[in-house]
Amino acid sequence: MATMKVNELAKDDLFWQIEYKHDRCTLCGKCVASCPFRAIEAGVERRRKVVSDDITPNPKVIFQTIPVIKQVVNEYNFCRGCGICEKVCPNDAIRPVRNPDHRFQAKYRSVTGDPFKRGGRNNLVTSARTLDRIKIGRISQMTDPSLDAQRHTFDLLAPFGRVLPPQEIPFEIKNGKLVEREYTPPVRWIYPIIIGDMSIGALSWRMWEALAIATAYLNEEAGIPIRMCTGEGGVPVRLLKSRYLKYMILQIASGHFGWNRIINAMPEMVEDPAGILIKIGQGAKPGDGGLLQAKKVAKHIQEIRGVPKADLLSPPNHQGLYSIEESVQKMFLSFNAAFKFKVPVAIKVAASATSVSVYNNLLRDPYNIVGGFFLDGIDGGTGAAHEISLDHTGHPIVSKLRDCYLAAVHQGKQGQIPLWAAGGMGKGWNLAADAFKMICLGANGIFTGKLMLQLAGCVGNDNGKCNACNTGLCPVGICTQNPILVKRLDIDKVAENIVNYFLSVDHELKKLMAPIGNSSLPVGRSDALIATDKAVADRLKIQYAC
Numbered sequence: 001m002a003t004m005k006v007n008e009l010a011k012d013d014l015f016w017q018i019e020y021k022h023d024r025c026t027l028c029g030k031c032v033a034s035c036p037f038r039a040i041e042a043g044v045e046r047r048r049k050v051v052s053d054d055i056t057p058n059p060k061v062i063f064q065t066i067p068v069i070k071q072v073v074n075e076y077n078f079c080r081g082c083g084i085c086e087k088v089c090p091n092d093a094i095r096p097v098r099n100p101d102h103r104f105q106a107k108y109r110s111v112t113g114d115p116f117k118r119g120g121r122n123n124l125v126t127s128a129r130t131l132d133r134i135k136i137g138r139i140s141q142m143t144d145p146s147l148d149a150q151r152h153t154f155d156l157l158a159p160f161g162r163v164l165p166p167q168e169i170p171f172e173i174k175n176g177k178l179v180e181r182e183y184t185p186p187v188r189w190i191y192p193i194i195i196g197d198m199s200i201g202a203l204s205w206r207m208w209e210a211l212a213i214a215t216a217y218l219n220e221e222a223g224i225p226i227r228m229c230t231g232e233g234g235v236p237v238r239l240l241k242s243r244y245l246k247y248m249i250l251q252i253a254s255g256h257f258g259w260n261r262i263i264n265a266m267p268e269m270v271e272d273p274a275g276i277l278i279k280i281g282q283g284a285k286p287g288d289g290g291l292l293q294a295k296k297v298a299k300h301i302q303e304i305r306g307v308p309k310a311d312l313l314s315p316p317n318h319q320g321l322y323s324i325e326e327s328v329q330k331m332f333l334s335f336n337a338a339f340k341f342k343v344p345v346a347i348k349v350a351a352s353a354t355s356v357s358v359y360n361n362l363l364r365d366p367y368n369i370v371g372g373f374f375l376d377g378i379d380g381g382t383g384a385a386h387e388i389s390l391d392h393t394g395h396p397i398v399s400k401l402r403d404c405y406l407a408a409v410h411q412g413k414q415g416q417i418p419l420w421a422a423g424g425m426g427k428g429w430n431l432a433a434d435a436f437k438m439i440c441l442g443a444n445g446i447f448t449g450k451l452m453l454q455l456a457g458c459v460g461n462d463n464g465k466c467n468a469c470n471t472g473l474c475p476v477g478i479c480t481q482n483p484i485l486v487k488r489l490d491i492d493k494v495a496e497n498i499v500n501y502f503l504s505v506d507h508e509l510k511k512l513m514a515p516i517g518n519s520s521l522p523v524g525r526s527d528a529l530i531a532t533d534k535a536v537a538d539r540l541k542i543q544y545a546c
Contacts, residue, residue: 009111011073013103015464016081016096018071024093027067031085031094036473036485039079040094043070069094075111078104082459082466084475098464105387116387117291119469119479121284121379121424121450121462124391129379130398130536132428134437137530137545140517149507149514156509157225158445158521159418160249160275161187161344161371168368185368186344188274191226192521193435193505196422196449197251197277197348199231200258201292201301201312202383202469204486207456207478210494212239215247217499224506227274229447232290232314234258234304240265245273251348252335253279254289255314257305266338275344275371276335280317283376283397283423285389286350289314293384295472298481332369346372351395351423359404363413370417374447375401377423381450383479384470397423398441402540405442405524414524418444426451427462431501432508440525441540453478455501456494 011017018040032040045068052058071079079096086095108116140146147154162185170181195215200208215228232253239245240262250273252259281287292301292312302309335345347370349358355375362370377397382390401421408414425434425448435446457476460466469479477489513519516528530545531537537544 009073009075009107011071012099012101013107014073014078014099015102015104016079017099018069018079018085019095019097020069020071021093022066022068024091025069026091026093027069028090030088030090031069034084034088034475036084036475036480036482037080037082037468037471038077039072040069040085041072043068075108080466080468081464082468082475084459117293117384117470118387118390118467119381119383119385120390120460120467121381121427122391122394123462123464123467129424129427130396131424131434131437133533133536134529134531134540134542135545136436136440136512136516136528137543138528139515144517146517147514147519149510152510152514152519154510154513155520156192156506157189158192159187159415160190160227160346160420160445161185161418162368163187163416163418164368165413165416183341185371186342187371188227188344189225190274190445191224192439192445192509193226193431193502194249194420194445194447195226195228195452196380196447197229197231197249197279198449198452199233199290199292199383200235200304201233201296201481202231202479203453204474204477204480204489205300206486206489206491207453207494210456210489210491211452211498212244212248213491213495214498214502216244217495218502219247222499222503224502226502229277232257232279233292233301234261236300236304237261237265241268241270243271245269246271248273249275249277251277251279253314254317255312257307257312257314260306261304263338272339272343275346276339277346277348277372277374278331278335279348281350281376282348282382283350283378283380283394284382285385286352286378286394287316288385288389288393289316291384291470293470293472296383296479296481301481332365333367336369341369344371345369346374346418346420348374348376351375351377351397351400353395355395355400356403356407359417359419360407360411362417363408363411365417372418372420373404374420374422375404377421379424379427380422381453382469397421398438399539401438401443402441406541408442409524414442415444420445420447422447422449430508432505432512435505436509436512436522437529440522440529441542442524442526444521444523452498455497456489 044065047064050059081096218224218226229249230251294311297309332345378394421438421443425446438446472480474480477486526542530543534544
């Protein structure tokens with residue numbers, strides 16, 4: 001008796017199973033051609049059929065060889081459930097079906113001996129988000145009537161840069177004119193939503209170009225002063241030398257990738273960047289460095305970053321910086337000096353139990369050059385990470401943002417170092433509501449990245465669908481450098497979707513500000529919020545309603 005292969009990977013071990021209807025299939029081959037993971041293949045099956053051609057029953061057994069589409073079962077070419085095969089099939093003959101009884105993570109680790117890696121967000125089933133249990137409960141009615149969202153003028157601007165208190169502003173009057181006595185930190189007043197940092201290596205060049213086009217259009221045509229953060233990995237030289245640089249926040253992370261090009265391009269820059277963001281950590285994988293796998297290190301990425309085609313791993317911390325004080329002295333001072341103290345410099349950290357300590361120390365910065373505190377929570381997305389980090393490390397953003405704001409209030413320094421928060425913003429598809437609630441809890445603004453990919457056509461979700469950003473085989477051309485897959489992305493359509501979404505968000509923010517009677521951003525106005533969960537209300541110090 002042959003040994004049964006019960007210990008090997010089987011179809012019922014996989015996340016997703018292919019449901020195939022032979023009677024509807026015309027064998028056009030579109031599904032096989034469009035699957036970037038090679039999770040399906042054309043094959044043949046020998047089938048037994050009983051027929052009778054006589055007037056009276058006279059059964060005959062015949063065997064037929066039938067061409068079919070078969071699911072590939074192995075630890076590398078497994079179905080991610082992206083549904084591209086279903087999208088391109090003209091006959092509804094094939095689709096992925098979620099397998100609730102899968103054992104894939106265990107099988108993968110036991111077969112390969114490697115940690116399981118993926119992109120996206122954490123996939124653990126959790127209760128309703130904290131933000132969804134918060135409502136706008138203060139509605140102005142008589143003594144302080146609501147505003148008209150359609151006709152009233154609103155000031156939707158947030159500071160990016162160190163804001164000095166009145167008594168520290170070095171101005172004086174000379175000969176009837178207001179003159180500056182000494183250096184004042186640069187401050188840019190921008191839209192309270194930033195397109196978050198996503199590296200040029202993680203995204204396809206078409207996706208990155210679509211984001212840049214949308215950002216420029218929103219600024220120059222729609223009058224919405226939104227900014228875009230580059231993420232680690234550098235930017236194309238032609239963009240560094242263009243006038244559009246003023247809409248970009250350049251990021252430096254622990255790998256310092258791409259910064260040699262930025263430094264070399266400085267003499268030819270016609271505009272200063274919107275700011276510098278020094279990334280200490282991100283919420284999706286706190287305490288871990290960036291990861292760009294070799295499959296996504298295309299030729300233009302090698303040139304921009306100055307690296308060979310290999311897995312690119314950023315260190316988990318900036319080398320040589322082992323205290324907050326050193327960070328202030330070395331990083332902030334050096335990058336301010338590089339741009340002649342004309343560009344705001346901010347720091348980005350992962351939300352954690354230590355975030356408030358870091359923020360308190362920065363508030364005491366004697367140089368007045370810390371231009372912002374970007375706090376990133378656990379629900380943020382990432383292009384690649386070990387699943388163990390994605391699902392089991394990190395801190396939710398809402399309570400930690402609130403802690404930082406109240407710590408600043410305790411010192412009487414709220415607003416001096418602007419607070420920007422992220423980590424699942426727009427996860428429920430309503431970015432305006434998330435932004436408004438975070439601002440009322442103390443944020444000056446928010447930043448969002450994953451939502452932009454979903455607007456572009458990302459087919460993944462937070463329940464284990466696709467999540468293959470790390471493979472370089474993105475089926476819609478967003479998170480890949482494969483030239484064939486990249487062509488699937490329509491740059492103009494993606495830019496149009498992003499622009500239209502922000503036009504909607506701008507209107508919706510006004511619709512939320514008008515009922516509480518605010519014509520400017522309600523930073524820290526927690527009295528406008530209520531919580532339908534007593535624990536949330538107590539933790540955030542807002543009103544409980546039931």
